[in-house]
């Protein structure tokens with residue numbers, strides 16, 4: 001006896017927004033020098049690793065994690081001097097916080113962000129069927145087009161506005177006064193995404209008391225803990241309370257809670273590493289700008305966006321990859337990124353290898 005399969009149509013099951021999406025692709029970096037994903041290239045000294053391992057040793061893996069991650073949350077508040085009038089919610093990476101925030105919006109809500117910007121804002125908005133409003137940055141300096149943003153706020157009253165500070169993939173800090181004008185004009189929430197705060201020497205955390213509609217979001221990924229997946233958002237308790245309702249109860253696993261807590265209690269190591277990265281960033285910036293045909297853009301993050309000669313970006317990207325180095329080809333995104341590549345700052349020897357490979361590829 002044989003069972004006949006009933007005709008089954010995947011397209012009839014899933015929402016049209018999901019069917020229309022394409023998955024976020026991560027390039028295979030096996031065997032390559034990895035300068036594509038804004039990771040910190042440095043590891044920990046051996047004695048620090050041993051101390052970390054001993055904190056993990058008695059972790060009760062048979063138990064669910066602390067759903068409030070109380071100890072870690074208190075450490076974050078302490079080391080980053082977050083005022084007690086604000087609450088902190090943790091996410092499985094700041095990507096999850098973006099997702100939670102957007103999931104909490106009404107289905108006809110609008111979301112606004114400058115372009116080019118961090119791809120997950122649009123990806124997650126599209127998935128949820130929200131109205132995503134993408135406002136081009138100014139072509140000459142990648143700063144905010146303030147009149148365009150204010151006009152869009154007036155017309156669509158977005159529920160959420162994302163401003164990455166510094167911006168990814170352009171690396172610049174937007175003009176502060178323009179950001180203040182946007183926060184003032186917005187009826188909805190404004191999320192300042194400070195993923196690159198460790199490299200920027202600039203922050204809106206101190207601005208939080210000035211506005212009711214402001215959230216500051218951060219992550220430990222770019223600092224040097226990308227593998228642990230931990231982001232956090234800081235804001236008024238009334239806002240955080242709502243987000244906490246849709247957060248899955250055990251979203252931060254026990255090993256991440258312990259490990260990030262340990263790391264933040266040893267921040268000196270990251271300060272040394274980020275300082276080295278910032279020194280290498282200025283070396284790399286100068287070297288890029290001495291190459292004919294290359295224009296590097298100023299960056300306050302741990303990566304540099306640079307422009308290549310007309311219609312050469314993908315060819316150059318592939319030629320660099322052929323020489324064993326993976327960076328990021330931004331040119332498929334088009335618009336202001338048409339001829340652009342993005343390189344993450346690595347160790348000095350990795351950066352040298354990259355500059356050499358780029359020279360060979362021009």
Ligand SMILES: *Cc1c(COP(=O)(O)O)cnc(C)c1O
Pocket residue numbers: 038092093094095096118164167168193195218219220221226229230231
């Ligand atoms: C990398 C990045 C994030 C995501 O961080 P995770 O905590 O690793 O999810 C968020 N925003 C911006 C602007 C980023 O570049």
